[in-house]
Every structure is written in structure tokens, then in C-alpha cells.
Amino acid sequence: MTTQFAHPDDIRTRFSKAMSEMYRNEVPQYGTLMELVSDVNDATLANDPALQEAMVRNDELDRLDIERHGAIRLGTAEELFNIRRVFAVMGMYPVGYYDLSVAGIPVHSTAFRPVDDKALSRNPFRVFTSLLRLELIEDEALRAEAAEILGRRQIFTAPALALVEKAEADGGLSDADADDFVREALETFRWHNDATVTLAAYKRLHDAHRLIADVVSFKGPHINHLTPRTLDIDAVQAEMPKRGISPKAVIEGPPRRKCAILLRQTSFKALEEGINFKPSEDQQSSGMHTARFGEIEQRGVALTPKGRKLYDDLLAAVRRDVQVGASGGKSKDYNVQLTETFGEFPDEWADLRKQELAYFRYSTTEKGSRCSPHDRLPTTLDALIDAGFIRFDPIVYEDFLPVSAAGIFQSNLGTDAQQNYSERSNRDAFENGLGSTVQDELALYAEAENRSLDQTYETLGHPEL
Ligand code: OOG
Ligand code: NI
Numbered sequence: 097m098t099t100q101f102a103h104p105d106d107i108r109t110r111f112s113k114a115m116s117e118m119y120r121n122e123v124p125q126y127g128t129l130m131e132l133v134s135d136v137n138d139a140t141l142a143n144d145p146a147l148q149e150a151m152v153r154n155d156e157l158d159r160l161d162i163e164r165h166g167a168i169r170l171g172t173a174e175e176l177f178n179i180r181r182v183f184a185v186m187g188m189y190p191v192g193y194y195d196l197s198v199a200g201i202p203v204h205s206t207a208f209r210p211v212d213d214k215a216l217s218r219n220p221f222r223v224f225t226s227l228l229r230l231e232l233i234e235d236e237a238l239r240a241e242a243a244e245i246l247g248r249r250q251i252f253t254a255p256a257l258a259l260v261e262k263a264e265a266d267g268g269l270s271d272a273d274a275d276d277f278v279r280e281a282l283e284t285f286r287w288h289n290d291a292t293v294t295l296a297a298y299k300r301l302h303d304a305h306r307l308i309a310d311v312v313s314f315k316g317p318h319i320n321h322l323t324p325r326t327l328d329i330d331a332v333q334a335e336m337p338k339r340g341i342s343p344k345a346v347i348e349g350p351p352r353r354k355c356a357i358l359l360r361q362t363s364f365k366a367l368e369e370g371i372n373f374k375p376s377e378d379q380q381s382s383g384m385h386t387a388r389f390g391e392i393e394q395r396g397v398a399l400t401p402k403g404r405k406l407y408d409d410l411l412a413a414v415r416r417d418v419q420v421g422a423s424g425g426k427s428k429d430y431n432v433q434l435t436e437t438f439g440e441f442p443d444e445w446a447d448l449r450k451q452e453l454a455y456f457r458y459s460t461t462e463k464g465s466r467c468s469p470h471d472r473l474p475t476t477l478d479a480l481i482d483a484g485f486i487r488f489d490p491i492v493y494e495d496f497l498p499v500s501a502a503g504i505f506q507s508n509l510g511t512d513a514q515q516n517y518s519e520r521s522n523r524d525a526f527e528n529g530l531g532s533t534v535q536d537e538l539a540l541y542a543e544a545e546n547r548s549l550d551q552t553y554e555t556l557g558h559p560e561l
Contacts, residue, residue, distance in 0.1 A: 100270065100271070101266075101267070101268025101269060101270065102268065102269055102270065102271045102273075102274035103187075104185065104186055104187030104215075104268075105187050105210070105214075105215050105218040105219055106274070107185060107186045107187070107269070107274045107277065107278065108186035108187055108188065108210065108219050108221055109162075109218070109219045109221075110274065110275070110278045111186055111221075111278045111281060111282070112162060112163055112219065112221040113162075114278055114279070114282050115163075115166060115282060115285060115319060115322065116162075116163055116322060118282060118285070118286065118319075119166075119319060119322050122287050122388070123367065123388050123390065125340075125341060125364065125367065125390065126321075126322065126390040128339055128340070128341060129324075129336075129341060129364060129390040129392070130161075130324060131339075132332055132335055132336065132339055132341070133324045133325075133326050133332055133392055134161060136326060136327070136328050136331045136332050136335065137160060137161075137326060137327045137328075139328075139331075140327040140328045140331070141327065147327070155217070159219070159220075160325060160327075161324065162219065162221070162324075163221060163322045163323060163324050164220055164221065164222070164323050164324065164325045164393055164395075165207075165221065165222045165223065165224060165322070165323045165393070166221075166222075166223050166224070166285075166319050166320075166321060166322045166323065167223065167224040167225070167226070167319070167320050167321055168223060168224075168225055168226070168285065168317040168318070168319055168320065169203060169225075169226045169227075169228060169307065169310065169311045169317055169320065170225065170226065170227050170228065170251075170311070170317050171227075171228050171242075171246040171249075171311045171312060171317070172227075172246050172247070172529075173227070173525075173528070173529030173530075174529075175227075175251055175317070176225070176227050176526075176529045176530050177529060177530060177531045178251075178252055178257070178260075179208075179225060179284075180208070180530055180531060180532060181260045181264065182252070182256065182260055182281055182284070183208040183223065184263075185259075185260060185263045185269065185277060185281075187210050187215055188208040188209055188210060188221075188222065188223065189208060189209065189210075189211055189535065190206040190207070190208055190225075190530060190532065190534040190535065191206065191207050191208075191209055191211065191494075191495060191534060191535045191536075191537050191540065192206055192207055192495050192496065192534055192535075192536075192537045193205075193206055193523045193526060193527075193534050194206065194207075194496060194498045194501060195498065195521040195522075195523070196226065196498065196501060196502050196505065197229065197232060197521070198498065198502070198521075199498070199499070199502030199503075199505070199506070200502075201305075201307060201502055201505050201506070201509075202228060202229045202230075202232040202233070202305055202307060202308065203226035203227060203228055203229060203307065204226065204227060204229060204521070204522065204523070204526050205224060205225060205226040205227070205496075205501070206225055206526070206530070206534045207222050207223070207224050207225070207495055207496055208222060208223045208225055209221075209222030209223075209494060209495075210222070211535065211540065213544065216494060220494065222494070224496055224501065227526060227529065228307070228308065228311045228312075229522070230242055230243055230246075233304050233305075233308065234304075235304060238300055238301070238304055241297070241300070242301060242308065242312045245292065245293060245297075245312050245313075246311075246312060248292075249292065249315060249316070251284050251315070251316040251317060252281075252283075252284055253280045253283050253284075255276065255280045256277065256280035256281050256283065256284065259273055259276060259277040259280065260277075263277070283316075284316050284317065285316070285317070285318060285319040286316065286318065287318045287319075287388070288314050288315045288316065288318065289369070289370065289371060289372055290315070290371075290372045291313045291314060291371050291372065291373045291374060291385075292313060292314060292315055292374065293312070293313045293373065293374055294373055294374045294375075294376040294379065294381070295373040295376070295379050295380065295381060295382075295383050296376065296379055297313070297374075298313050298371075298373060298383065298385075301313060306386075306509045307505070307509060309385070310385070310387050313385075318387065318388065319388075320366075320387050320388050320389065320508070321363065321388065321389045321390055321391045321508075322390065322391070323361070323390075323391040323392060323393050324392060324393075325392075325393060325394065325395070326392045326393070326394050327394070328394075329347055329352075329360050329361070329362060329392060329393070329394040330347070330352055332362075332392055333347055333362050336364060341364045341390075342364055342365045343362055343363070343364050343365075344362055344363050344364070344365065344424075344503070344504070344507035344508075345420055345423075345424030345427040345507070346362075346420055346424075346427045346430050346431065346503075347360050347361070347362045347431075348360065348361050348362065348497070348499070348500035348503045348504060349361060349497060349500050350396070350407065350411075350434075350438060350441075351431070351434045351435040351438050352435070353396075353438070353441075353443050354443050354444075355396070355397065355443050355444065355445055355448060355490075356394065356395070356396025356397065357396040357397050357399060357403070357407065357441070357448075357454065357493075358395075358396055358397075358398070358399060358407065358493045358497060359393060359394070359395050359396070359493055359495075359496065359497055359500065360393065360394045360395075360396075361391055361392065361393040361394070361500055361504065362391065362392060363389050363390060363391035363392075363504050363507060363508060364389055364390050364391075365386075365389060365507060365508065366386040366387055366388055366389040366508040366509075367386060367388055367389070368384050368385075368386050369384065369385055369386070369387070369388070370382060370383075370384060371383050371384060371385045386508070386509075387508075389508045391504060395492050395493055395494075396490070396492070396493060397448065397454040397455065397456075397490035397491060397492065397493065398454065398455045398490075398491045398492065398493040398494070398495075398537075398541040399453060399454050399455070399493070400452055400453060400454060400455060400538070400541075400542075401538060402451075402452055402453055403448070403452075403453030403454050404538075406440075406441060406453065407441070410437050410438055410440060410441060411434075411499060413437055414430065414433050414434050414437045415499075417433055418430045418433050441453075445488070445490065448490075449488060450478070454490060454491075455490075455491040455541040455542065455544065455545045456488040456489060456490060456491060456545060456548075457488065457489050457490075457491050457544065457545065457548040458477075458486055458487070458488050458545070458548045458549050458551075458552045459486070459487055459488075459489070459548065459551075459552055459555075460485065460486060460487075460552055460555045460556055461484055461485060461486065461487050463484050463485055464480075464484075464485035464486055464552075464555070464556055465555060467485065467556050467557055467558075468557055469557035469558065470557075471557070473485060473556065473558060475561065477549070477561075480556075485556060486552055486556075491541055491544055491545060494537070495537045
């Protein structure tokens with residue numbers, strides 16, 4: 097008898113839907129953001145028939161409304177190890193290493209995401225996953241206390257772990273098991289109003305770093321935001337205050353351009369939520385905590401190492417010149433400067449390709465697909481493109497940007513101030529905890545580009561090219 101396993105892409109879709117529903121119930125303002133995004137997307141499509149057609153052609157329209165990513169923050173290496181196993185059941189694998197300590201945030205991170213094109217197009221949901229770096233807590237006693245508290249918690253339900261083991265042993269989960277798995281896995285991401293620590297302990301952790309309090313004081317790594325895709329991030333940013341949502345001061349990432357590059361994102365400020373702390377004799381046990389917010393993203397083309405270096409250099413120059421203050425001061429100057437400085441980044445697809453700044457997916461044109469092996473064709477890629485045999489489309493950037501991520505963190509820790517610290521990276525420790533290496537995102541884009549070229553030459557009947 098052969099067993100029918102639920103497809104990991106399908107488990108991921110069930111999971112992201114369940115998560116979205118849970119989060120909208122938990123954070124009503126997120127529902128408001130979703131409505132705003134959907135209104136802006138509708139208006140954008142109505143004003144841009146070419147975009148509408150392209151989205152229909154690429155089969156993107158009906159998935160426009162599903163979330164693109166979420167984020168969690170873990171406390172221990174063991175939690176990281178097990179979350180890798182949980183995400184693997186849903187076809188999500190660790191890609192990229194992000195060191196946020198450079199921005200004064202004591203975590204390092206990866207993104208669990210689908211990797212191959214088909215899986216990405218079926219459901220691109222990914223989770224930005226951070227691990228607290230306790231070693232960056234200077235106070236030794238506090239570090240020990242935090243480690244002890246974290247050591248006592250179990251963030252996965254027993255059935256969730258049992259189903260992970262079953263999936264690993266059997267190579268998949270049946271449909272019914274997959275439903276159980278989604279329900280049980282969701283528990284790890286649920287919000288808890290009850291803290292596991294006293295208010296006094298919370299305050300000690302909070303004084304060391306707000307993020308440390310967020311990770312250590314609760315039963316599990318509550319999902320702290322979900323992020324839908326917008327077709328016009330500037331419009332949503334401008335509209336947020338009119339719907340009673342308070343956005344962070346600036347949109348992270350590159351400026352608005354004709355040819356979108358990498359990733360632009362913005363968020364609304366985290367909510368103040370009432371918490372019941374562990375009772376203690378001499379102190380009240382109710383208090384507040386801010387952790388959860390909503391974010392939107394707009395993605396553009398993935399950049400080559402050369403393109404990325406240009407991006408990093410230009411962004412660094414802007415951030416050297418204009419520092420946005422804690423309450424968002426200078427955000428106008430920042431935007432003006434950003435647009436001006438990025439004037440140096442070519443903004444035509446043909447230039448981005450010729451200068452090897454971005455990755456593209458090649459395919460044959462109609463004319464190209466009519467070629468036979470006997471045809472004498474131009475022999476270089478550029479000439480084949482110019483002669484109309486081959487076309488190229490941007491490969492979408494599927495990953496994150498450390499400077500932007502730091503900005504999202506900062507704003508939701510209660511400040512829009514931009515900080516730039518020196519590097520203290522520890523990738524080995526991260527991968528040791530994870531129990532695997534993280535995939536290199538740039539290599540994935542380069543492979544996708546190369547694969548598309550090989551296929552294109554093959555279709556042209558000239559695999560030797
Ligand atoms: C994660 C912040 C980073 C992004 O989209 O860059 C992030 C967090 O606050 O835990 O989600
Ligand atoms: Ni995010």
C-alpha cells in the first residue's frame with residue numbers, strides 16, 4: 097500500500113492561513129491594515145491595466161492577499177533546532193544569516209522559506225526567525241537568570257513534536273496528520289497574556305534590553321507580526337494615519353523607483369498590551385508590554401553581489417548624512433536624500449542586466465521558440481536578446497535586508513532612532529544550534545538565472561551556447 101502524503105506546500109498554505117486568522121483575532125489593528133492594503137492594491141490594479149495583465153499571466157492575482165512573511169524570536173539553541181524541524185514539514189528551509197547585533201539588537205536570524213520556484217509561487221510564506229544572544233547581556237547574574245527561565249520552558253506541544261518525528265521517519269504526513277500538525281504547531285506562535293515571570297524580573301530583563309524581556313518573559317515565541325504584500329507601499333504608508341494606524345517614520349530599503357529592487361517595507365508601531373505577571377508578595381502583578389505589530393512589503397529584483405554592494409554603499413552614505421531621530425525627526429530629509437543618492441543606481445532593466453547588477457530569468461520569445469537546430473543564430477546572449485530571440489524578467493528578491501530588519505525591530509521597540517554599531521557576528525554558533533547550515537541566498541539566485549539560461553538555449557535548439 098502506498099501512503100498519500102499531504103504536500104509540504106499545501107501544509108504551509110494551511111498553516112499560513114491559520115496563522116493569519118489567529119493574528120487578525122489577536123490584533124484587530126492588523127485586520128485594519130489588511131483592509132487598507134487590499135483597497136490600495138485594488139486601486140493600483142485599476143489604474144494600471146498592464147500590471148493587472150502581468151499578474152494574471154503570472155498567476156499571481158489570487159495569491160495577492162496571502163501573507164508574505166511573519167517573524168518570531170527564540171530563546172535557546174534547542175528551540176532553534178526544533179523550529180527548523182517544524183518548518184521543514186511545511187517545506188521551509190533556513191536561508192541567509194542576519195546579524196542584527198550590528199544595529200544594537202542582541203539577536204541573529206535566518207529566514208525559513210520555500211526554496212524552489214514552484215514552491216515559492218505556490219505559497220511564498222516565510223518566517224524571519226531570530227535567536228536571542230544571551231552572551232550579549234553584560235550582567236552575569238541576569239544572564240544566568242534569563243538562561244534558567246528559558247531552560248524551563250517548552251515552546252512546542254507534545255503532539256507537535258511527535259508529528260514532526262513521524263514526518264521525519266515516514267517522509268511526510270497524511271492529510272489528517274497534517275491538519276493536526278497545523279493546529280498543534282500554531283500553539284507555539286500564540287500570544288499569552290500571562291507572563292512566566294514576576295513584574296520585577298520583567299523589569300530587570302527590560303532594562304537590559306526590551307527585546308530580552310520580550311523573548312524571556314513568555315511561554316512561547318508569539319508571532320510578532322505578519323506582512324501582506326502591497327503593490328504601492330508609499331500609498332499605504334501615507335494612508336495609515338487616516339485609518340488610525342501609526343506607521344514607523346520611514347519606509348526601509350531603497351527609494352521608490354521605476355525598476356523596483358530588493359525589498360521595501362514599513363510597519364505600524366507595536367501595541368501596548370496588558371500583561372498578568374507572576375504574582376509576588378510585594379508587587380502588583382499587572383503591567384504592559386509592547387511586542388506585536390503589522391508590516392507591509394513590496395519586493396523587487398534580486399541583486400548580484402555587485403549590485404548589492406552598490407546598494408549597501410549608497411544606503412550607508414544616506415544614513416551617514418541623515419540620521420532619523422527617535423520620534424521620526426528628519427524623516428523628510430532622509431527620503432529626499434535617499435532618492436537623490438540612489439540616482440546613481442541604474443533604473444532601466446536593460447542597464448541592470450548589462451551591468452550585472454541584478455539577476456534575471458531568461459526565456460525564449462515567440463520568435464525564439466520557432467527556431468530549429470539548423471538555424472544560424474547570433475552567438476552571444478546580448479545579440480540573441482537584441483535580435484528578439486530571448487527575453488528576460490527580473491528574479492524577485494525573496495530574502496531580507498539586515499539594515500531594514502534592524503529598522504523594523506527598532507521602531508517596534510519604541511524608537512525610530514537609527515543606530516549603527518560595530519560588528520560582532522557569530523554565524524558558527526547560530527548554525528550549531530540550528531543543526532544545519534543556512535543556504536546562501538545569492539547562490540540560489542545565481543543558480544536560478546543559470547538554469548533559466550541553460551533551458552533557454554536548449555529550447556532554441558542550441559544547448560552548446
Ligand atoms: C523581526 C524584524 C525583522 C523584517 O521584515 O525585516 C523583520 C522582529 O521584529 O522580530 O521582520
Ligand atoms: Ni517583517
